[in-house]
Amino acid sequence: MILYLSFYNSVLYKPLTYMRLKFLLLIIAINVSCFAQEKEYNSATVRINKFIEGTLITPYSDASVPLVVFIMDAGAINREGNDRMSKNDAFKLLSLQLAKQGIATYCFDKRLFKIDAYGIHENEISLDHFIEDVTSIVSYFKKNGNYSKITLAGHGQGSLVGMVAAKNDVDAFISIAGNAQAVDQIIIQQLEKQAPGLDKRAAAAFAALKEKGRAMDYDPALESIFGYNLQPFMKSWIQYVPAEEITALEIPILILQGDKDLQVEVSEAEKLKEAVPNASYVIIKNMNHVLREIKGSRLENHKSYNEHWLPIMPEVTSAITNFVKQ
Numbered sequence: 001m002i003l004y005l006s007f008y009n010s011v012l013y014k015p016l017t018y019m020r021l022k023f024l025l026l027i028i029a030i031n032v033s034c035f036a037q038e039k040e041y042n043s044a045t046v047r048i049n050k051f052i053e054g055t056l057i058t059p060y061s062d063a064s065v066p067l068v069v070f071i072m073d074a075g076a077i078n079r080e081g082n083d084r085m086s087k088n089d090a091f092k093l094l095s096l097q098l099a100k101q102g103i104a105t106y107c108f109d110k111r112l113f114k115i116d117a118y119g120i121h122e123n124e125i126s127l128d129h130f131i132e133d134v135t136s137i138v139s140y141f142k143k144n145g146n147y148s149k150i151t152l153a154g155h156g157q158g159s160l161v162g163m164v165a166a167k168n169d170v171d172a173f174i175s176i177a178g179n180a181q182a183v184d185q186i187i188i189q190q191l192e193k194q195a196p197g198l199d200k201r202a203a204a205a206f207a208a209l210k211e212k213g214r215a216m217d218y219d220p221a222l223e224s225i226f227g228y229n230l231q232p233f234m235k236s237w238i239q240y241v242p243a244e245e246i247t248a249l250e251i252p253i254l255i256l257q258g259d260k261d262l263q264v265e266v267s268e269a270e271k272l273k274e275a276v277p278n279a280s281y282v283i284i285k286n287m288n289h290v291l292r293e294i295k296g297s298r299l300e301n302h303k304s305y306n307e308h309w310l311p312i313m314p315e316v317t318s319a320i321t322n323f324v325k326q
Contacts, residue, residue, distance in 0.1 A: 041099035048140045052133050054079045054108025057095045066324045067104045067147040073156030076112040088290045089308040097317040123229040126236035134165035160242045172252040177264045180243040180271030243275040253279035254323040258287025260294040282319045291316050
């Protein structure tokens with residue numbers, strides 16, 4: 001039997017023998033297979049409530065998979081890990097890598113990133129709102145998803161938010177570049193190194209904030225910390241000591257840190273490990289705060305915060321994958 005088909009640039013109606021037909025079907029099968037391999041994940045925008053919207057990335061599979069909810073660092077950070085001044089796409093890239101390993105992820109915009117759209121004022125936001133947002137996310141996916149387990153993974157400030165929210169209905173917790181000390185102690189220590197003398201003024205302002213609820217007489221150089229609109233949030237933040245909060249968790253914990261992090265020192269990860277000795281503990285050599293490999297100067301480190309094309313260090317993906325799937 002002779003079939004008449006067209007194929008790419010072949011002459012129309014050129015007779016195909018049985019062997020040619022087998023070759024054609026083989027090419028089609030290869031193309032379909034390659035397409036399936038390229039489709040490694042599904043992506044969807046998921047709105048939890050009026051304050052929470054993010055991206056859910058799931059592996060291209062019908063099987064039940066683990067879900068990791070990423071919680072972003074301090075500031076107005078979006079679901080991809082970027083603020084308004086830089087673009088590193090750290091958590092967008094990490095989510096895609098985890099999808100290849102059979103792990104679903106949900107990354108969401110912080111309230112601060114869409115403060116105007118939400119119609120709220122900066123002085124109305126507290127750290128407890130961030131914790132409530134994460135709790136709402138966990139409840140949503142418990143009800144509306146078929147996941148084998150749910151893990152919270154907090155980056156920087158998000159580590160504290162995650163460890164407080166993880167006390168209920170969560171299977172595991174990951175701290176990525178999280179501090180162990182309260183934020184006021186971290187700030188005072190940083191000022192002591194970078195602006196000697198200003199640390200004592202900051203300590204006095206923090207003391208007033210704790211005791212009186214408001215720091216009135218602070219050095220103008222500390223406006224970015226004690227500005228009128230910032231003090232309510234700062235007051236809520238300094239109430240938490242991460243090294244104490246993490247001890248309340250009765251779930252598996254992973255502490256992940258890079259030794260080239262300019263914002264969070266390895267000693268903070270060490271303190272968290274001391275607080276929870278049974279936690280998994282991974283220090284990644286040459287990794288900075290935005291999960292990139294840095295082998296050169298501080299300038300290279302700073303530049304990487306706005307170089308979204310740089311790959312995420314594979315050790316991050318493997319550490320999270322091994323922990324989540326254990």
